[in-house]
Amino acid sequence: MDGDPGVQPTGPAQPAQPTQPMQPTQPMQTVPVESLDPTGRPMAQAVPTDESDKKKPKKGLLIGLIVGAVVLISAIVIAVVVAMGSKKPDVVAKAVQRIVNGETPTNLSVKGSVDFLINIDGAPIKQAKVDLDSSIMTNSMINSSSAVLTLTAYNDEDYSVKLNEVYAADGDLYLEVEGIADLVDTSGLIDLLIPSNNTVVDCSTDEDSCTEEPVVDNAEEESICISEEDNCISEKTTVTEQENETTKAMSQIASAIDSVWIKIPLDDLKGIGADYVDQNSPLYCIADTINYFNRNSNNIAGFYNKYPFISSTTKGVTVASKQSQVYLVQFDGENFAGFINSFNGSSDDGGPFACFGVEDGTIIDGSEISNSFEKLPNIYAEVNENNDFSRLYLETALFDESVKMTVDLDFSYPTYVNAPEPIEYTDLSDLSDML
16 A cells, blocks of 8 residues: 555564552642742642650650759769868968978078158157068078168158077077177267256255256366255266266267177086076066977977867958968967976976966966957968968057057078188187186
8 A cells, every 4th residue: 555645654563661659649739839849849848747856855855854953962062061061271370280290491591671650749750660681591500681770750851770690400509790880979969868967957965056057068078066065066077977978978889899700609608597587577578488389399280280279260351462462360268278288297397387486286267368369469471372471461569559560571481591600700708818
């Protein structure tokens, strides 16, 4: 068949394909127009969730919150327990304990001043100040020290003298005074310190024989009483001669010792103590008490650790700091009494206060000690990072508050103390012969 022009020839026959099962017809979903994007395609839709799922927190989050709360509460409880069961260390108490237990460095340097402001009517001196510089080996008391004494007169003139001292290993003491000759001879200080007797007074034995008003003559002139009685002139002349002799003797001594090292051997020191110190004086008894504690030093640490009586506070401190926090030193009278009473019967040398007439075995009342401590001046301290004292400071009033004393001492702990014995010196006995 030439064929119908509408019929196209076909190629070879193709094998039959297996018939696919019919899928169920999905219902057509309609999309709201407002959910279409500008291109006409549906926008992403949030996956719907069950309302009950929204009300249940995830298990992992819940466990984390519980653990965090437990840790936080535990930390708070531990902090409270630690705060209630512990106390910030008292650095002053620690510093004292180190001294008592012999834990402080053996080399000590002390620098500072002791200042007296004098407010007494008619007093020739209104201020006396000592500037101290000392280096000490505390285990042997070998030391080298200097002290400058400055006196300020009521006319604002300053008068100074310097004392140097060396305490040697063998117990001998060396002293040197610088500037003493000038102080006595040319400064005019002696005229201030010794009231002049050059004012003419009625010195006759007959009250009616010297009726004129006293007159004042120059210091170099002889004072006379306007009287015909010769004994008036002679008596006044004798007083003036004695004054001149005293001044001359002081000048001689000052010239002999000025800038000269004087050696006082240990045996002479012991003799001076025995011959010139009143064994009933408070000063002697204080020294005797210190010696008692030195002899019984083995007991001190144990007794003090049992009855610590020095502590501190920062409340009410108004003193300016130099290097670190300033503390007000406090004393516990009851513990001090317990410390002292512990020495009763601990030795055979009469007890710590035998010199004061307190018999061994006497019990000291803590309440009385507390009352005494309340009368002490305020003492302030600074402590360094090694728990050693770096400063002591106090102010107090003396003589019915007519004299104000201020002590301000700085402490450091050098690795070496230089205390050389003078090469040239004069023995005290030779100096005595010279004078």
